[in-house]
Amino acid sequence: MIHYNPKDWFTFIFHVHKSDTIRKLWPLMISVAVFSGFVAFLELNVFKLSKSDYVTNIGMMHSLLGFVISMLLVFRTNTSYDRWWDGRKLLGSLTNVSRNFAMKIKALRLPDEDIRFFEYGIPKFCFALKEHLREKLYFGKNSFLIEVEAGKHIPNQIANSMTTRLYDLLAKGLISQEQLIVLSNDMNQFTDICGGCERIKNTPIPFSYSAFIKKFIFIYVLTIPIGWVFSLGYFVVPIVPFILYVLASLELIAEEIENPFGEDANDLPVDTICQNIEKHVEEILN
Numbered sequence: 001m002i003h004y005n006p007k008d009w010f011t012f013i014f015h016v017h018k019s020d021t022i023r024k025l026w027p028l029m030i031s032v033a034v035f036s037g038f039v040a041f042l043e044l045n046v047f048k049l050s051k052s053d054y055v056t057n058i059g060m061m062h063s064l065l066g067f068v069i070s071m072l073l074v075f076r077t078n079t080s081y082d083r084w085w086d087g088r089k090l091l092g093s094l095t096n097v098s099r100n101f102a103m104k105i106k107a108l109r110l111p112d113e114d115i116r117f118f119e120y121g122i123p124k125f126c127f128a129l130k131e132h133l134r135e136k137l138y139f140g141k142n143s144f145l146i147e148v149e150a151g152k153h154i155p156n157q158i159a160n161s162m163t164t165r166l167y168d169l170l171a172k173g174l175i176s177q178e179q180l181i182v183l184s185n186d187m188n189q190f191t192d193i194c195g196g197c198e199r200i201k202n203t204p205i206p207f208s209y210s211a212f213i214k215k216f217i218f219i220y221v222l223t224i225p226i227g228w229v230f231s232l233g234y235f236v237v238p239i240v241p242f243i244l245y246v247l248a249s250l251e252l253i254a255e256e257i258e259n260p261f262g263e264d265a266n267d268l269p270v271d272t273i274c275q276n277i278e279k280h281v282e283e284i285l286n
Helices: 009-014 021-046 054-107 112-133 155-170 177-202 207-257 270-285
Strands: none
Touching: 021 207, 021 270, 054 112, 054 177, 054 207, 112 155, 112 177, 112 270, 177 270
């Protein structure tokens, strides 16, 4: 995630960051500029069409469809941002439940061996969840404390190990039944958060909807010079690529933030959140 000063307009306007959509779109923008110039040359110099020809009516189509495409892009962007914000709330809940669970473990005054187990297990679950959402394997340091098996759901294995440890503490008489119920509630929240994050990651925008928007934008932009060349002349060469940049950028941004747990510039700071959880849990339990 990029950390920035929202009041620094100069940097936003004149600095092209690696995450700027223009870096991804410039080959397509150049192609559209060449196509626009070719269409303008044909209509103005080869076919010598006039404003009275039926081709000029295509501009009316763009006026009507411009409202439709704007509504589609607004809905697309809002839907993706809702997923991004939902993911941020889940990660905030993960931070809170990790701290609360660590505080309760500390208050129980358990043997040092059990405290060290949870000091390792809580952040291990968070790091494992992060890598699980990125479809990577995670084992972590000191894996002898909690053994995990590759090829299976590692966050579930870690949560299962911590839950088993709680029941072992009950069997040893180190915690009461009431304390187990309270601690189990926190463990349930860990798995609920994991399920919520998986829901976001594994439920992308429907393919047909995403494909339709891309085709709509492409056809809309390519037909602009055909209808507007008589009003704009060769100015369609810079104007049409700019329109493509605006419309396609909204779609690219929506694609990037709809899965907020990755490593893109606009994704959530999952690494930082997991590191903070590890730091805070160690502070509490030490």
